[in-house]
Amino acid sequence: MKPRHFVPLALFVGLAVLLGVGLTLNPREVPSPFVGKPAPAFQLGQLDASKPPFEPAQMKGQVWLLNVFASWCAPCRDEHPLLVAAARNQVVPLVGLNYKDKQADADDWLRKLGNPYQVVAVDRDGRVAIDYGVYGVPETFVIDRAGIVRLKHIGPLTLDDWQRKVLPLIRELQQ
Numbered sequence: 001m002k003p004r005h006f007v008p009l010a011l012f013v014g015l016a017v018l019l020g021v022g023l024t025l026n027p028r029e030v031p032s033p034f035v036g037k038p039a040p041a042f043q044l045g046q047l048d049a050s051k052p053p054f055e056p057a058q059m060k061g062q063v064w065l066l067n068v069f070a071s072w073c074a075p076c077r078d079e080h081p082l083l084v085a086a087a088r089n090q091v092v093p094l095v096g097l098n099y100k101d102k103q104a105d106a107d108d109w110l111r112k113l114g115n116p117y118q119v120v121a122v123d124r125d126g127r128v129a130i131d132y133g134v135y136g137v138p139e140t141f142v143i144d145r146a147g148i149v150r151l152k153h154i155g156p157l158t159l160d161d162w163q164r165k166v167l168p169l170i171r172e173l174q175q
Contacts, residue, residue, distance in 0.1 A: 034149045040131040047120035054121040063173040064093040066141040070101045071109035073137040079156035080113050087116035092170050096120040099129050099137050144173045
């Protein structure tokens with residue numbers, strides 16, 4: 001048999017290996033260029049318009065979570081009880097980034113389900129979410145005392161994610 005007859009077989013095996021490796025990857029663990037870098041700066045009004053605008057610089061010196069959510073987001077509803085419990089236990093300050101939402105809908109959603117956030121910044125046009133590389137809601141960022149992004153979690157947080165990945169990192173950063 002001539003070597004050129006092996007070319008299609010080699011291409012098929014190579015493609016099969018690539019597809020096999022791709023199937024083992026977790027789509028929620030997309031590498032983020034922001035991890036290890038300063039959190040993008042912004043200034044946004046709060047959902048409660050009587051409060052002053054929010055800037056991440058206000059959180060310097062604290063480990064905190066930025067949670068991107070919206071009232072129209074079904075997976076946000078799934079993770080919300082976990083965030084409420086974390087706030088109740090005062091694990092870490094939570095900042096909500098309300099993404100492309102209507103004021104009344106966001107107010108109603110938080111009133112009915114509980115508001116775990118110390119601050120709810122309003123990103124009506126989604127520009128801040130773009131700056132953070134948000135693919136969709138919900139997404140959660142762990143930010144350290146110096147304002148460096150240490151973790152980006154895509155999708156709703158589960159109890160397993162919280163206990164295995166997020167909480168140990170928070171505890172480590174708080175030391």
